[in-house]
Amino acid sequence: MRQEERDMAVTIKTADEIAKMRVAGRLAADVLHMIRPFVQPGITTGELDRICHDYIVNEQHAIPAPLNYRGFPKSICTSVNHVVCHGIPGEKILRKGDMLNIDITVIKDEFHGDTSKMFFVGEPSIPAKRIARLSHECMCIGIDMVKPGSRLGDIGHAIQHHAESQNCSIVREYCGHGIGRVFREEPQVLHYGSPGTGLMLEPGMTFTIEPMVNVGKRHTKLLPDGWTVVTKDHSLSAQWEHTILVTETGHEVLTCLPGDEI
Ligand code: MF3
Ligand code: CO
Ligand code: CO
Numbered sequence: 001m002r003q004e005e006r007d008m009a010v011t012i013k014t015a016d017e018i019a020k021m022r023v024a025g026r027l028a029a030d031v032l033h034m035i036r037p038f039v040q041p042g043i044t045t046g047e048l049d050r051i052c053h054d055y056i057v058n059e060q061h062a063i064p065a066p067l068n069y070r071g072f073p074k075s076i077c078t079s080v081n082h083v084v085c086h087g088i089p090g091e092k093i094l095r096k097g098d099m100l101n102i103d104i105t106v107i108k109d110e111f112h113g114d115t116s117k118m119f120f121v122g123e124p125s126i127p128a129k130r131i132a133r134l135s136h137e138c139m140c141i142g143i144d145m146v147k148p149g150s151r152l153g154d155i156g157h158a159i160q161h162h163a164e165s166q167n168c169s170i171v172r173e174y175c176g177h178g179i180g181r182v183f184r185e186e187p188q189v190l191h192y193g194s195p196g197t198g199l200m201l202e203p204g205m206t207f208t209i210e211p212m213v214n215v216g217k218r219h220t221k222l223l224p225d226g227w228t229v230v231t232k233d234h235s236l237s238a239q240w241e242h243t244i245l246v247t248e249t250g251h252e253v254l255t256c257l258p259g260d261e262i
């Protein structure tokens with residue numbers, strides 16, 4: 001098989017590979033749990049990156065996947081307020097009223113775990129709370145539909161419908177993705193779509209669901225740093241992400257700590 005064909009295929013993970021995905025997923029979730037108390041007014045996104053990097057490398061003995069991925073310069077993504085995704089940690093100081101997405105991907109034993117969630121700095125505004133909650137609902141609606149025989153178009157449609165029913169919008173330029181030995185592999189998991197279309201799910205597939213939901217219009221702009229994606233209208237944007245396994249009977253969320261809620 002040629003390399004391009006191998007990259008295009010949707011991989012079905014073996015039991016052994018799934019066991020490794022569970023470990024990587026748990027480690028990624030654990031980083032989000034660890035960083036929670038550090039998200040306080042006055043800290044910089046660069047400091048959050050440093051703390052996560054050191055934890056992943058020194059405590060988890062794992063690899064932060066974003067670092068040097070296609071030239072990304074840091075170990076985590078920090079996307080504040082109107083930043084949609086792929087925010088680069090740096091000098092930005094977090095202030096009361098800010099909200100941010102922290103996106104963690106770790107590699108352990110060659111397999112990836114990818115998860116992100118929203119954090120509030122101090123008390124959130126009503127629109128911030130609302131969009132964070134809506135994007136979480138969108139992710140959960142998608143996750144709940146994952147089972148053998150479901151189609152990706154149905155999942156995308158349900159996510160899109162929920163966001164738009166609340167007069168918010170789904171970002172289209174970025175999507176969820178297959179994941180395993182490779183950070184971002186087939187299939188593309190769009191957070192919008194048409195019922196009855198798209199890939200039919202089978203046990204052993206692993207992919208992320210990570211809807212980006214905007215308070216305003218769906219359009220985005222890429223900043224000159226080549227990574228940071230912002231809303232064109234500067235409206236707030238929120239995102240949550242989990243790595244999901246399709247099982248014989250439904251799904252398993254891989255990026256969860258035992259006993260934790262999704
Ligand atoms: N973790 C991100 C995702 O969910 C990808 C980040 S790519 C990076 O797909 F290079 F910006 F880290
Ligand atoms: Co992802
Ligand atoms: Co991610």
